[in-house]
Amino acid sequence: MRERVAVIGAGSWGTALAIVLAKKGYEVTLWARRQEVVREIETTRINSHYLPEIVIPESIKITADLEETLMQCVAVVLSVPSHAVRETVRRVRPFVTKETVLVNTAKGLEIETLMRLSEVLKQELPVELHNNIAVLSGPSHAEEVSRDLPTAVVAASHRRQVAEYVQDLFMAPNLRVYTNPDVTGVELGGALKNVIALATGISDGLGFGDNTRAALMTRGLAEIARLGTAMGAQSLTFAGLAGIGDLIVTCTSLYSRNRRAGIQLGQGKPLDQVLAGMGMVVEGVRTTKAAYHLAQKYGVEMPITEQTYQVLFEGLNPREAVSKLMLRTRTHEVEEIVVNRQDW
Ligand SMILES: NC(=O)C1=CN([C@@H]2O[C@H](COP(=O)(O)OP(=O)(O)OC[C@H]3O[C@@H](n4cnc5c(N)ncnc54)[C@H](O)[C@@H]3O)[C@@H](O)[C@H]2O)C=CC1
Ligand SMILES: O=C(CO)COP(=O)(O)O
Numbered sequence: 001m002r003e004r005v006a007v008i009g010a011g012s013w014g015t016a017l018a019i020v021l022a023k024k025g026y027e028v029t030l031w032a033r034r035q036e037v038v039r040e041i042e043t044t045r046i047n048s049h050y051l052p053e054i055v056i057p058e059s060i061k062i063t064a065d066l067e068e069t070l071m072q073c074v075a076v077v078l079s080v081p082s083h084a085v086r087e088t089v090r091r092v093r094p095f096v097t098k099e100t101v102l103v104n105t106a107k108g109l110e111i112e113t114l115m116r117l118s119e120v121l122k123q124e125l126p127v128e129l130h131n132n133i134a135v136l137s138g139p140s141h142a143e144e145v146s147r148d149l150p151t152a153v154v155a156a157s158h159r160r161q162v163a164e165y166v167q168d169l170f171m172a173p174n175l176r177v178y179t180n181p182d183v184t185g186v187e188l189g190g191a192l193k194n195v196i197a198l199a200t201g202i203s204d205g206l207g208f209g210d211n212t213r214a215a216l217m218t219r220g221l222a223e224i225a226r227l228g229t230a231m232g233a234q235s236l237t238f239a240g241l242a243g244i245g246d247l248i249v250t251c252t253s254l255y256s257r258n259r260r261a262g263i264q265l266g267q268g269k270p271l272d273q274v275l276a277g278m279g280m281v282v283e284g285v286r287t288t289k290a291a292y293h294l295a296q297k298y299g300v301e302m303p304i305t306e307q308t309y310q311v312l313f314e315g316l317n318p319r320e321a322v323s324k325l326m327l328r329t330r331t332h333e334v335e336e337i338v339v340n341r342q343d344w
Pocket of ligand 1: 009010012013014032033034079080081082083084088105106107108140141142143280281283
């Protein structure tokens with residue numbers, strides 16, 4: 001008998017992952033919040049709003065009934081936006097057993113609590129399920145994964161068997177999955193790169209150049225790693241797929257909603273209009289707020305995040321924000337190198 005996997009969230013990413021799993025032979029049920037999405041996929045096999053170019057295999061069952069979706073499934077893949085993770089896990093909880101593996105694929109933070117999403121899952125799930133939690137992250141636009149273009153991602157879990165289970169679950173000829181025990185680093189890399197994607201988008205929208213984008217990405221990664229290590233992550237994780245890997249794709253691809261939102265902001269469009277026009281989740285906006293407060297909480301300098309926050313929420317002119325970054329007090333590139341070189 002084929003193993004059953006539930007994918008919760010029929011947006012771009014949930015749909016793409018459901019296709020990957022169905023092609024691997026799993027019996028996949030995709031849960032959509034809205035009945036009209038169920039009807040459309042059932043009748044046309046197209047999810048026209050989120051992945052219009054992709055034909056969804058007949059073998060994927062689509063429903064808005066959560067109990068039906070979760071019945072006898074061995075794994076649950078959560079692909080709803082970060083702000084919906086807590087309420088979704090609460091709804092999922094009654095239908096999972098203590099053997100079910102739960103994989104969060106959303107990239108963000110909970111702004112009210114500043115928690116990472118696996119921490120939200122832990123809070124909402126009984127303790128016997130805590131070791132079954134995993135996260136999937138890395139440079140992986142749904143538009144490309146659903147077209148089977150070669151992609152590499154990372155599965156993180158505190159338990160090696162669970163990370164390897166998720167690795168095996170998704171591993172496919174064109175989807176290579178690595179494991180990493182550093183759940184904190186993998187989650188923070190995936191969430192915080194969206195802030196830098198907004199910043200680089202803004203810079204592109206202002207008409208600045210490739211040098212500017214490279215500077216923002218590099219210094220952005222430095223501040224992601226600074227906050228990440230202060231929060232207990234391993235610095236090397238930020239040199240991996242969930243760190244620099246995802247930063248590269250999100251800051252350079254036109255599939256990135258965060259980058260596209262940033263470009264429009266840089267061109268002078270107000271935030272509410274940008275978000276209304278996007279029609280898909282732009283995680284970086286909320287994450288900027290969370291990251292700004294986390295930087296204060298941990299006493300970590302995050303100048304790009306701070307300026308992005310000012311632009312998004314305090315009405316700072318983006319050009320002035322760039323100028324503030326350029327004119328900051330001079331500093332070293334890597335503080336640790338200087339501290340360890342007393343002869344210098
Ligand atoms: N699109 C992509 O290429 C990738 C997205 N992700 C992450 O996956 C998460 C989901 O993103 P996408 O699928 O791209 O978003 P999307 O905007 O394409 O779709 C979001 C889906 O969640 C549903 N939804 C919205 N609010 C909800 C709620 N309160 N309760 C339940 N469902 C709700 C929507 O109806 C929609 O089906 C995000 O955190 C994103 O960062 C991660 C990797 C790749
Ligand atoms: O995380 C992603 C790709 O890895 C998706 O990024 P966007 O949300 O900016 O589209």
